[in-house]
Amino acid sequence: MEIEELLISYANGERNFAAINLSEAQLSGVNLSSANLSKANLSVANLSRANLSKTDLSYAKLNVARLSGANLSEANLSHAILNVSNLILANLSNAELIEAALIRAELIRAEFSGANLTGANLSNANLREARLRQSNLSRANLSSADLRGSSLIAANLEAANLQGTDLSRADLSTANATNAEFRQANLSFCNLSGANLSGTNLRWVDLRGANLRWADLSDAKLSGANLAGADLSNANLHNASLVHADLREARLMHADWTDANLSGANLTGAKLHSVSRFGLKTEGIICEWLDLSPDGDRTQIRRLNPEEVRKFFHQTLPKIQIIIDAPLDHESHIILATAYYKIAQKYPPLSQPPTIKVGQRRTMLTFAMETDNQLFCAAFAAILPFADSEETQRNIVRFLQMLQVNNSTISLAKEQIRIQNVSDFLTERLSQTFQIKLMKPTLNIPKRLRFFQAPTQTVVCNSSDQTLPVYNHPNFGKHWVKSSSSFDPDDITTIKSAQYTLPESSIISDFVKNFPHSQS
Incomplete structure (x- = not known):
């Protein structure tokens, strides 16, 4: 069919042009909206600025076709072959491109928002500054593609192949890339805030300066990744592999990296305010200094020698233990x-119930805390x-008073300032907790109960x-009975408070010297 005949037929209402051969045809600017061009041969055709919205181009051949500026919104291009085609500035919003072939296609600034590219092959394609917002790229092949500056906000990249892809300065915020392959990709200065990267392969990936705030990187593979200067604040790194990763000056405030493997990683200059250090694997870790300031502004620098590094990254869970010299009964x-x-x-810090260990003569209550700075206030409330x-x-009040007095005798100015800051912070927190004493009568504890x-x-x-x-009550471990000729061993008199010998002030200072003074 000649081009003129095609256009006349279309103008007369004909829409079915399935399997038509229009290779090398000059169709620039034509309107074939909603036409059926499935299995058509449009290789090397010129369709620039054409209106192909809602057109069925499934299984069509469009190799080396010119589609720059074309309107393909809501078109069906599933299984179409568009290798080396020119789709610069084309509109493919909400289009169907399931398992389409776009190898080495020119897609600069193309609009793919809402498009379905499930299983599509875009290897080596040029997608610079393309818009792929909320697009479905699950299982798509984007290996070695150029996606610099592209927008993939809330896109679905689950199980996609992005090996060797250049995504520098791209926006993947809130994208789903679970179990995707990013090995050796360039994600430098990329926005991945809130992205789901659980189980993703990010080995040897360049993530310098990337924004990974609130990202889910649980079980992610980040061995050898370059995360220097990256922002991982509030990120989930549970069980992530960061073996030999470069985390120099990375922001990790409030991140959760429980059970992460940091063997051989470099954390020099990392910002670790409010980061727990439990269950980490840190063999061969490199860390000359850390920034523990709440704003990451280097106001609280801590320098570490190799032995201090080992101790610092083998943190234990802060806890309070109250041991009662009586077994716990049901009432x-x-x-x-x-x-x-x-x-x-x-x-609220005591919202988690204590673990209770009951013996024949004693009961132990253990309260797990999130941070060191909760210990004194929580103990004040727990007792x-x-x-x-x-x-x-x-005694807790006395401890903080002793801390203030002892601090004036410390010769090292930096240590004195640090302990002073911690002391001021703890005193302020305790003063806020002090009113909890007033609620004791509301607990309705019967005096008759021995426990x-x-x-x-x-x-x-x-x-x-x-x-x-x-x-430590002076009579802890001793048997208490009434002084009478006939007595009930369970009839215990109320214990009178007794003076307890406080620890030396230097012991208290040593205990709190590593507390971050503004940790919540």
């Missing part, structure tokens, strides 16, 4: 659970149900695995 258990529920309403609460709380009247020990353990005894 006391119910009252204890109710009391801690009420306390948690006023003091509230017990008769020893007043003396234990008084709550028994002597206690309270110990806090920081993330460096240092322990500090807060209170």
Whole structure:
């Protein structure tokens, strides 16, 4: 069919031109919207600026075709062959391109928003500054493609192949790239904030200066990746592999990298405010200094020698232990659970119930804390149900007073400033917690219950695995009975508070010296 005959037929309402042969045809600017051109041969045809919206081009051959500026919105190009075609500035929004072939195609600034490119082959294609927002690229082959400056906001790249792809300065915020292949790709200065990269292969990827805030990188493979200067604030790096990764001066504030493998990684200058250090693999880690300031502005620099590096990255979970010199009975258990529920309403850090270990003669309550700076305030609140609460709380106040006094004798100015900052912060937090004492009568603890009247020990353990005894009743471990000729061994008198010998002030300073003073 000649071109003139085709256009006349279309103008007369004919739409079915399936399998038509229009190779090398000059169709620039034509309107074939909603036509059926499935299995048509349009190789080397000139369709620049043509209106092909809603056109069926499934299984069509468009090799080396010129489609620059063409309107292909909502067109069906599934299984079409567009290798080496020119689609510069073409509009393919909401188009169907399932398993289409676009090898080495020119797609600069093309519009693919909402398009379905599932299983499409775009290897070596030029997609610079293309718009692929909310497009479906699952299982697509984008290996060695040029996607510099492109927009892939909320795109689906699940199981896609992007090996060796250049995505520098591209926007993949909130994109789904689970189990995708990015090995040796260039993602420098790329926006991946909020992206799902769980299980993704990012080995040897260039992520310098990338924005990975709030990204999910759990189980991701980042061995050998260059993350220098990258922003990983609040990112999920649980169980991620960062073996020999470059994390120099990376922002990791509030990130979760529990069980991550950092063997051989370089963390010199990394910003680690509010980052837990539990369960990390750190053999051969390199770290000359860290930025622990809350804003990453180097106001809290910590320099580390090799031995200090090992200790710093083998953090233990901060915890509070209250040991009661009596076994826990069923009635006391119910009252204890109710009391801690009420306390948690006023003091959320105790919202997680304690683990309880009950022996024949004693009971141990263990409260796991998220940060060191919660220890003293949480202990102040956790002891509230017990008769020893007043003396234990008084000791906590004494500890902070001793910290202020002892700090003036420290000769090193930097250490003195750091401990002063921590002391001021803890004192401020404790003053905010102090009102919790007023709720003790509302806990309704019966005085007749031996469990709550028994002597206690309270110990806090920081993330460096240092322990500090807060209170130890002088009669802990001793049997208490009434002084009468006939007595019930369970009829225990109320314990009177007794003076407890406080630890030396230097021990308290050493315990808190590594606390970040503004950690929440």
